[in-house]
Amino acid sequence: MTWPSVQINQINQLQGETDEIERVLLFVGTGGKNAGKVLPVNTQTDFNALLGEGDSTLKSMLNAAMLNAGQNWSAYVRVLGTTETGDGDNKTVETESWAQAVRDAQTVASVEGVVLTDAIANKAAINEAAVLRDELLAKFGRRVWFILAVQEPQQGEAWADYVERLSALQESIAASSVQLVPRLFGNEPGVLAGRLCNRAVTIADSPCRVATGALQALGRDDLPVDGNGTVLDLATLQALEAKRYSVPMWYPDYDGFYWADGRTLDVEGGDYQVIEYVRIVDKVARRVRLQAIAKIGDRSLNSTPGSIAAHQSLFAKTLREMARAGQINGVTFSGEVKPPQDDDVTISWQSKEKVAIYIVVRPYECPKGITVSLLLDASLTESN
Template sequence: MALGKVAVNNLNQAQGSTPEIERKALFIGEGATNTGQLISLNSQSDIDTLLGEDSSEIRDNVLAAQLNGGQNWQAWAAPQTNGYDWTEVVDSAMATVSPEIIALCTPATTSAELTAMYTKAESLRTSLARRVIVLTATPGIDADSQTWSDYEAAQAAITNGVAAYRVGVVPQLHRNNLGVLAGRLCRHEVSIADSPMRVATGPLIGLGDIPVDSAGTELKGATLETLDAARLSVPQTYPDYPGTYWGDCNLLDIPGGDYQVIEHLRVVDKAARAVRLLAIAKIANRSLNSTPASINANKTDLMRPLREMSYSTVFTGQHFPGEIKPPTDDSITIVWASHSAVEIYIKVQPFNSPKAITANIILDVSGS
């Protein structure tokens, strides 16, 4: 004989939300106030109090980021004294915060520095599963000694031959370009799938004075095109259209690579962060097995981050697309490599976005 027993267990199905890493930046650079500290910032922070009233690398760029970051902007700043090692600052900060973007305000001047940034970003991905994008400043023009031709050649030499798809380079043409771009990338009313080129986001705010070269010539669109072709990220204007806007945020991917612009990498990184957490919860869980029923059920479960990223809205007849296209049955494939090892293949498909628009107009005189 036996006695009756009832047990009720709470089963965790990993169906909750995950922390948002996206749209958060860590600024590192020289400053004179709160050096050696990691400072939390938002759209209400008093930058003059926290980073000093006097101009400095980090203060000027963080202020520009706050101005361009819109409502709910959030970031961290790590002011440093001269001669600091930015990799040590990153390691220290990573013990407390997890940013999507690391903005290095001290200008890089060599290709080797860019390669080191990529190495560090990959190290964070492989050791801590932290997917970061490094945006670094490069010097602005020396108006006392450089012509625009000299400057173009010097900047192109920095990025020449570098393969580093997690690194973007921003010349400090107006002395705070890095902060302007970082703020624009962190706006909450704009999708991470949107390019900073998006004109509907509005004009740039707080960009510094128009630079001139040693001959007193102002910065022209031709120079911006040359810098963009060298894979640097620069602002731009449109004739007879008020305001200054941005071009692509170029990454140092190889020719033909998938991640030559930042919006492609951002959506893949977001999906990867969410899928990784779901995959951890499935370790040694026999509900994921090689049977057709299990594979179909787990494909549906692993597809959840893609479905959430694809949600779109229609308002007053206008369609606001999600970050990616809705996933389909072939968006996820699960393959068993052995009885205890499974491989998952996931497809993330972005929407098309027009960056070159040609309008052709004809004259119709058929009714004359």
């Protein structure tokens, strides 16, 4: 016998929106007030009130990022503290570890990327960034990429010597999440950060996209010079880009400065040599992770054909959403990825309790090298 009763259950199908951390970055650097604090900023923030009245690299890069990102830009700032030891001629100033500052900021700021505004001069900081991505992924499941500022030419250093020094700096390092940005004009790391956060385009768009507009607030009005006063040329920028540096550029007879490409330190032939591929796969991973967590212990995910078909559709949801395109005045604006094909999500049961899910992400093609060939037709034709 069963006692008469009615039970009503509310089923949460997890169909709501998830927080978007894409286009939100953490800027870390020295200079200014509020050292040791994680500070939220946006287009309405008074940087002088927040960071102090004096000039600082951190403040100028934040301003450059805001100007290049445009509307609805927001970010976090972590000012590094300094400690003085000794006195007189023996006094030394030590700066707080930037990597530790990023770790501490995780309690407040979940971000897509980190921008280190203090220029690096050795491999240690690059390796530290690569390790930090793996650490944040292991501890929090967070996928973070990095923009590291690199020193400009020093006194007496010619462009050729500078290229040689920077070639050695990145040599033998494999870090697909790290971008090295030389400070030639001054504000390049902030400019690139802002360009990547511009909401007029998607995260799948390259920073080299000319239609996005010219770069703003590079840091100086004339071309940079090396340690001997020689003006920067395109050949030097091309050599740096070939060595996996992310640099600005210009086109002769075309006004404005633009970006060359969002190069990363991925290995030769790797899938993630440009930042847009890192970003779209990171975005898919963040959203699929939430879906997978919700399926822990859920027996509706099983090896029956019906379950596998249903969950192939479920785990393809992120790809379908990212593939949505728009059309304005006959011009199609592509989504972040191509629409998923039938076999782009594969579910394979390894045991009674373990299942492996494989997802294929297909980026759109992007024209970074365009060749136009002209043909002359000098044949006689009859005119009406």
